[in-house]
Amino acid sequence: MTTDEDTAIDSEWLHPPAVAVREVVQRAVAEDLLPLGDLTGTLLGVQSVNARFVARSSGRLAGTRCAAEAYAQVDPQVAVRWEVTEGAEVSPGETLGTVTGPLRSVVTAERTALNFLGHLSGVATLTARYVAEAALGGDAHIWDTRKTIPGLRSVEKAAVRAGGGRNHRGNLSDWLLIKDNHLGGISITEAVTLARDRWPGRTVHVECDTLEQVVEAVAANADALLLDNMEPDLVVRCVEVARGSGNAAAPLLEVSGGIDLDTVAAYSGTGVDQISVGAITNSAPVLDIGLDL
Secondary structure, eight states, X not given: OOOHHHHHHHHGGGSOOXXXXXXXXXXXXXXXXXXXXXXXXXXSOOOEEEXXXXXXXXXXXXOHHHHHHHHHHHOTTOEEEESSOTTOEEOTTOEEEEEEEEHHHHXXXXXXXXXXXXXXXXXXXXXXXXXXXXXXXXXXXXXXXXXXXXXXXXXXXXXXXXXXXXXXXSSTTTSEEEOTTGGGSSOHHHHHHHHHHHSTTSOEEEEESSHHHHHHHHHTTOSEEEEESOOHHHHHHHHHHHHTSOOSSOOEEEXXXXXXXXXXXXXXXXXXSEEEOTHHHHSOOOOOEEEEO
């Protein structure tokens, strides 16, 4: 039997780290309140009010801890209670959570909370659409990229998880990704060999634009291959080469480059492991969510 505690533990990985939440919210609150505070809010009383976060359109919910943190930083007296869990599907008119506290504080933090909810739920919603379309063609996961809004990467990548996607590397220190611009000064074989020597234990990921590069990267024992800007037919050939290489462990295979909702199913059917899509973080429309008093 699954308990509420089990569910909470299972969903914890969908949230960003607490330290990241505090940091991004602190910047956002300061942006709204410095140097003189909420001038309009000073006209209001401190009587207690109840408000509801309400979905105006369908999608996936994300960013609940950022929204709650906005209220916590503005006024610890404000209580936020969520009716819907992170990553859940929501419908128009559905109450997502409630806010109770002094009127002045409730309206002061309103826009900051909604900015996080709308943007991060938009990321989760678009990710979920890609995940659903990819499943029509195969078993490939949807992967995000480093194409994120500066300063918001940790919370955006959490929103990708809430939408059913998976996370690519978080930053340049996570692992080595040898891309085409790097290969202007070093060969694939040389790069993989040097990477193994200087950064043992780190994943070595090689971008390949041609079948010949795939052959070289596989022979060099790269851990992962990024098949970039290839048509599905060529991707299939590259997958056959990588999987039939005879290596003890075949490399993880990623495909990227201009893949959209119309083509993601075809790429998922090629046999790759991951499909990376920058649009899920850099082009996601905001999910319309309001705060009703």
